[in-house]
Amino acid sequence: MTAAEPVSGSGASGCGSGASCDPGVDRDPGPRLDEVDEEAVLARILPLMRGGGPDVLVGPGDDAAVLRTGGRTVVTTDTMVRGRDWRDDWSSAQDVGAKLVAQNLADVAAMGAVPTGIVVTLVAEPATRLGWVEGFAEGVAQAASRAEVPVIGGDLSSAPAGTVVVSITALGEVDPAGPVLRSGARIGDRLAVCGSLGRSAAGLQLLGAGRGHAAPDLVTAHRRPEPPLHAGPEAARAGATAMLDLSDGLIRDGLRVARASRVRLDLSVQALAADVAALVPFVGPADAWECVLGGGEEHSLLATFPAAPPPGWRVVGRVCRGEGLTLDGEPTPVLGWDHFGRGARG
Amino acid sequence: MTAAEPVSGSGASGCGSGASCDPGVDRDPGPRLDEVDEEAVLARILPLMRGGGPDVLVGPGDDAAVLRTGGRTVVTTDTMVRGRDWRDDWSSAQDVGAKLVAQNLADVAAMGAVPTGIVVTLVAEPATRLGWVEGFAEGVAQAASRAEVPVIGGDLSSAPAGTVVVSITALGEVDPAGPVLRSGARIGDRLAVCGSLGRSAAGLQLLGAGRGHAAPDLVTAHRRPEPPLHAGPEAARAGATAMLDLSDGLIRDGLRVARASRVRLDLSVQALAADVAALVPFVGPADAWECVLGGGEEHSLLATFPAAPPPGWRVVGRVCRGEGLTLDGEPTPVLGWDHFGRGARG
Numbered sequence: 001m002t003a004a005e006p007v008s009g010s011g012a013s014g015c016g017s018g019a020s021c022d023p024g025v026d027r028d029p030g031p032r033l034d035e036v037d038e039e040a041v042l043a044r045i046l047p048l049m050r051g052g053g054p055d056v057l058v059g060p061g062d063d064a065a066v067l068r069t070g071g072r073t074v075v076t077t078d079t080m081v082r083g084r085d086w087r088d089d090w091s092s093a094q095d096v097g098a099k100l101v102a103q104n105l106a107d108v109a110a111m112g113a114v115p116t117g118i119v120v121t122l123v124a125e126p127a128t129r130l131g132w133v134e135g136f137a138e139g140v141a142q143a144a145s146r147a148e149v150p151v152i153g154g155d156l157s158s159a160p161a162g163t164v165v166v167s168i169t170a171l172g173e174v175d176p177a178g179p180v181l182r183s184g185a186r187i188g189d190r191l192a193v194c195g196s197l198g199r200s201a202a203g204l205q206l207l208g209a210g211r212g213h214a215a216p217d218l219v220t221a222h223r224r225p226e227p228p229l230h231a232g233p234e235a236a237r238a239g240a241t242a243m244l245d246l247s248d249g250l251i252r253d254g255l256r257v258a259r260a261s262r263v264r265l266d267l268s269v270q271a272l273a274a275d276v277a278a279l280v281p282f283v284g285p286a287d288a289w290e291c292v293l294g295g296g297e298e299h300s301l302l303a304t305f306p307a308a309p310p311p312g313w314r315v316v317g318r319v320c321r322g323e324g325l326t327l328d329g330e331p332t333p334v335l336g337w338d339h340f341g342r343g344a345r346g
Numbered sequence: 347m348t349a350a351e352p353v354s355g356s357g358a359s360g361c362g363s364g365a366s367c368d369p370g371v372d373r374d375p376g377p378r379l380d381e382v383d384e385e386a387v388l389a390r391i392l393p394l395m396r397g398g399g400p401d402v403l404v405g406p407g408d409d410a411a412v413l414r415t416g417g418r419t420v421v422t423t424d425t426m427v428r429g430r431d432w433r434d435d436w437s438s439a440q441d442v443g444a445k446l447v448a449q450n451l452a453d454v455a456a457m458g459a460v461p462t463g464i465v466v467t468l469v470a471e472p473a474t475r476l477g478w479v480e481g482f483a484e485g486v487a488q489a490a491s492r493a494e495v496p497v498i499g500g501d502l503s504s505a506p507a508g509t510v511v512v513s514i515t516a517l518g519e520v521d522p523a524g525p526v527l528r529s530g531a532r533i534g535d536r537l538a539v540c541g542s543l544g545r546s547a548a549g550l551q552l553l554g555a556g557r558g559h560a561a562p563d564l565v566t567a568h569r570r571p572e573p574p575l576h577a578g579p580e581a582a583r584a585g586a587t588a589m590l591d592l593s594d595g596l597i598r599d600g601l602r603v604a605r606a607s608r609v610r611l612d613l614s615v616q617a618l619a620a621d622v623a624a625l626v627p628f629v630g631p632a633d634a635w636e637c638v639l640g641g642g643e644e645h646s647l648l649a650t651f652p653a654a655p656p657p658g659w660r661v662v663g664r665v666c667r668g669e670g671l672t673l674d675g676e677p678t679p680v681l682g683w684d685h686f687g688r689g690a691r692g
Contacts, residue, residue, distance in 0.1 A: 062527050063422060064422035065422070066420050072413070076410035167425075171421065245669055
């Protein structure tokens, strides 16, 4: 679930509920959705989206798709709203499609599952350019193809003026060693991360400051996160006791594990120093810490392991007796992360 | 899939793309979504939505739900947009929730499948009343409970001012005799319907004319359709060769079967006369025919059978050589249904 209200560090378009957000100048001279009929739209996007595969028994076009499934099917859904989750002047349609796939598949991976299919919904204002819709479909298709996940269905609807909403529901198959819930962390476990930290937030910050050119890699990390999907089932097989994907930041998501598992997570300043150091040249030391500890939309995986984590994971802390989240044993403010002054420790 | 553009006879709010639609006076004095935090919203709606059941291995609250599934899982998704698919002055929040469930589960049934779980997405403007959200959740929960389908997850997000979008993805398990596609109708099959015809459209018409009080049952059929979900798997077991649910009207949906199966469907005026007659007192003979042949959102099931259909179904026509859709052998206009003048035949 994401928040009904934009959350600092998450839903990180940087433009709140969208009222005051400039979605960018529309420079696409192509037809708008209200200038073409539904058949024409579907004729353009279905070939892009149509995903086959041996497990798709019935693909798009009937009342429903039919997927060959094993005994335990993972289901998750995640939505992006223009002006809240992206800005058209900062993210292309392709970026939006790719990111929507990434954040849904990260949820599947975080259960210790392999994605098996997605359905895609687009609810767009009549003034939306057909070119944007095609770009979105391309972004979805490319990201899905890279993850070897078929697009098995979807829905297309018109929205009131000013609104574009995109949504995916992803299905997956749980690894025999899974599912890995948030609630299984045990005292003494190692806390580990697979993937980057703070890079998406740093990229967003640079975009907001008009300095995206200073670090194109960070901007790309924000626009098109690439979660380590394979690492989810691997972690399950390696005995991970708890896992989630980092959508709202290390502190906020870490607290979810701590709460669900009734333990305390203690992060190590030393273990995070390299992540921070990599961002310092671009955003400065205080903001680098803020990005690493509080930055959302990274979609790396956070998990706890009773022994050393498998290759690709690095230990960033430990599971302890108590509750909440600490940094080298000291409490970290949570909701007031924007005012968190510990960055100087970096 | 529904249309990107509002379709006559479907998406039948009667108020087009919403620009000129009066969503009704907001008389709810309760808090708005932007006056409460996400935790408070979830605390109110999760207890309503949380659906258990022996096949829900992991319910809402983790990265994803996990559902015990058989070998063939049906997946479908359908969205409703305020001002396009409903008006707040014509439908309560409970109505919207119940209808969204109904139209998704009708798609599952139309594959010859039993629904096994739904995920629900709500994208609502900050000014949305918490009371509306609770009512919507109640409507979803009640309709899902009646169908014995657990609510296994969802997403909650804020929308630009003026927008409320609700969406469900439904999963189901295909009957061993299914799936029943749109493409299997064979020449000589009987064309049959399970459920009512034209009642939702007639109810909508009465609402539009300010005469809803004249036929509360028809208005209820529009606000809260109750598709014959059990009839889908039953039809599969009875050997149905093609099936879909009537979301866009008998002609439009019949054409989909005809096209997919490369046959002609011939409807019988005589067989539909009783459906028409039941509506005549409320909307007159011409509109009664229009409702029965063209009315959307009914969510009854249309199927073809090589022999007599099972109990609960009635034959309304026959599968013939050729293409398209005919009425007693004569062509029916399709897209211009609003101008269709054959109603006098009733």
